Amino acid sequence: MNPGRTRWDPQHGRWETTARGRAVLADPRLNKGTAFPHDERHALGLVGLLPPHALTLEQQAARAYTQYGVQPSDLAKHVYLTALHDRNEVLFHRLIADHLDEMLPIVYTPTVGTAIERYSYEYRRPRGVYLSVDAPEEIERSLLATELGADDVDLIVATDGEAILGIGDWGVGGINISVGKLALYTAAAGIDPARTIPVMLDVGTNRSRLQEDPLYLGNRHPRAERAAYDTFLDAYVETATRLFPHVVLHWEDFAADNARRVLARFRDRVPTFNDDIQGTGAVNLAAVLSGVRASGTPLPGHRIVVFGAGTAGIGVADQLRRALADEGLTPEDAARRIWCVDRYGLLTDEMTGLRDFQAPYARPAGEAAGWARDAALGGIPLAEVVHRVAPTVLIGTSGRGGAFTEAIVREMAASVQRPIILPMSNPTPLAEAVPADLLAWTGGRALVATGSPFPPVPYDGVVHRIGQANNAFVFPGLGLGSIVCRAARITDGMLTAAAHAVAAQVDPAEPGTPILPPARQLRPVSAAVAVAVARAAARDGVARAVVDDTIDSRVRAAMWCADYRPVQAV
Numbered sequence: 001m002n003p004g005r006t007r008w009d010p011q012h013g014r015w016e017t018t019a020r021g022r023a024v025l026a027d028p029r030l031n032k033g034t035a036f037p038h039d040e041r042h043a044l045g046l047v048g049l050l051p052p053h054a055l056t057l058e059q060q061a062a063r064a065y066t067q068y069g070v071q072p073s074d075l076a077k078h079v080y081l082t083a084l085h086d087r088n089e090v091l092f093h094r095l096i097a098d099h100l101d102e103m104l105p106i107v108y109t110p111t112v113g114t115a116i117e118r119y120s121y122e123y124r125r126p127r128g129v130y131l132s133v134d135a136p137e138e139i140e141r142s143l144l145a146t147e148l149g150a151d152d153v154d155l156i157v158a159t160d161g162e163a164i165l166g167i168g169d170w171g172v173g174g175i176n177i178s179v180g181k182l183a184l185y186t187a188a189a190g191i192d193p194a195r196t197i198p199v200m201l202d203v204g205t206n207r208s209r210l211q212e213d214p215l216y217l218g219n220r221h222p223r224a225e226r227a228a229y230d231t232f233l234d235a236y237v238e239t240a241t242r243l244f245p246h247v248v249l250h251w252e253d254f255a256a257d258n259a260r261r262v263l264a265r266f267r268d269r270v271p272t273f274n275d276d277i278q279g280t281g282a283v284n285l286a287a288v289l290s291g292v293r294a295s296g297t298p299l300p301g302h303r304i305v306v307f308g309a310g311t312a313g314i315g316v317a318d319q320l321r322r323a324l325a326d327e328g329l330t331p332e333d334a335a336r337r338i339w340c341v342d343r344y345g346l347l348t349d350e351m352t353g354l355r356d357f358q359a360p361y362a363r364p365a366g367e368a369a370g371w372a373r374d375a376a377l378g379g380i381p382l383a384e385v386v387h388r389v390a391p392t393v394l395i396g397t398s399g400r401g402g403a404f405t406e407a408i409v410r411e412m413a414a415s416v417q418r419p420i421i422l423p424m425s426n427p428t429p430l431a432e433a434v435p436a437d438l439l440a441w442t443g444g445r446a447l448v449a450t451g452s453p454f455p456p457v458p459y460d461g462v463v464h465r466i467g468q469a470n471n472a473f474v475f476p477g478l479g480l481g482s483i484v485c486r487a488a489r490i491t492d493g494m495l496t497a498a499a500h501a502v503a504a505q506v507d508p509a510e511p512g513t514p515i516l517p518p519a520r521q522l523r524p525v526s527a528a529v530a531v532a533v534a535r536a537a538a539r540d541g542v543a544r545a546v547v548d549d550t551i552d553s554r555v556r557a558a559m560w561c562a563d564y565r566p567v568q569a570v
């Protein structure tokens, strides 16, 4: 079977291919299955290879939805969608677009977590590009194997699989988070899937169970030491940006130290962002701003506790601090409104082992001198911090399911009318509290949003819909805006703009209204985020394309939709 050459012809809005027959059906970009019209069947050598009657995309999507519906578990649904993705990309994206609310938890958190854990068992076909720390010299050849040229790639999502959601090191299975994020880019922001690449940066795994598993598909050695790791990442960024000069580089699910280091190393050189630090920081800021509006107290009047001071937690704190500074506070005063609690308790400046990115939030030891310490923990626990600080905002980025206990939440709610409580950890079992409990413990007063999706909670005659404080509300629009304005860098100003754009999409004044928009509005929300991001890029002097009054329509015109395009035999 000769796969032939296939390219997208933007001028005519069609695929051109030298492939014929079964090679066409085997290419998920080209394959329309039973929807191939008769003229294309003839031109592409498909006559006789398909049953005679041609269906429409809508009919195919309805059939696929039925097939999806009879899958016995969420993992089976994920596997079904993955197989569909590998057969027919347009149909996959159409199905997701038609059922976004329902399928988001399957292609994305929480089920993507299970799929990552089960990767080497559920494996059917490869997707994306797998790069190995043991062969940095193969990076160029591997990226070129996609057959994509210099002008063909807008976006790469890469992970090293060390800190997947809150479930830790899953090695090569992490490719599924890159794939899942890209599915969201397309569903939410209409990023053309053919112009993206999911990448697995396989630097090994420290999970011995994977190293010893005969079916494990990744490198079977411990994670590379720092020098080899850095050489590999340098080579990846150098090669990717040389081959694809317009590419935006998205980093996902790196462990905290590498996440910070890698971002700091490249953010002033190329358009790049870390989703867990910056995307999360921005969606959290959106949720806080929206909750703050509902609470009636302006932001500087709030006391914020962040539980879990790692990649996401400090990313969240950094953007809150900037938002407070925007309200006129000095950076020091802004940091004083934020109390961070990590695995050894409240961060204080007498702590040993404080990480450099945590240091700005360390409280002066004197402030907490008389506070109760927990001997087993080795520091001041969350309960004591809540007792002493009386926070108005409580954020969970710890990956510790159930950490916001009834006692803690009741204590918080005793001194604040509308407590803003955001258990952001994923997947679902790791949420610091579940919305039904939070509403029960606060007499329905809590303003809640969660990292993974939760169903609405009826309480005292009001149905409370639960917003999803997930970076999915930010990264798709951030990517789209950056691509459309050809951003040379991704600045803090672009992230703040994204947060404000998300917050502007909701009016949480009505009882029961979520503080973030519903997932089914991801597309208009992402368009608004993209416009705000492009404008901010222009203000910050990093937009390489013109950003003027036409930016709104240009963003919308750039959004890809899941429809079949003509396939031209050449």
Ligand SMILES: NC(=O)c1ccc[n+]([C@@H]2O[C@H](COP(=O)([O-])OP(=O)(O)OC[C@H]3O[C@@H](n4cnc5c(N)ncnc54)[C@H](O)[C@@H]3O)[C@@H](O)[C@H]2O)c1
Pocket (backbone or CB within 6 Å): 163, 164, 165, 166, 167, 255, 256, 275, 276, 279, 280, 283, 307, 308, 309, 310, 311, 312, 313, 341, 342, 343, 344, 345, 396, 397, 398, 399, 400, 424, 425, 426, 427, 430, 450, 451, 452, 469, 470, 471, 472
């Ligand atoms: N909703 C979102 O958009 C979003 C985005 C990114 C991350 N997250 C979630 O946040 C969680 C953390 O992710 P991360 O990438 O920041 O991981 P991380 O490992 O960098 O950070 C977790 C932090 O929690 C601390 N911690 C662990 N046990 C603790 C305990 N008992 N008490 C207090 N702190 C404790 C760790 O020391 C670490 O600093 C994950 O569950 C992840 O899914 C959510």
Ligand SMILES: O=C(O)C[C@H](O)C(=O)O
Pocket (backbone or CB within 6 Å): 108, 109, 164, 165, 166, 253, 275, 276, 425, 426, 451, 470, 471, 472
């Ligand atoms: O992937 C998600 O659902 C959000 C976030 O990036 C996470 O790591 O939890």
Ligand SMILES: [Mg+2]
Pocket (backbone or CB within 6 Å): 165, 252, 253, 275, 276
């Ligand atoms: Mg993540």
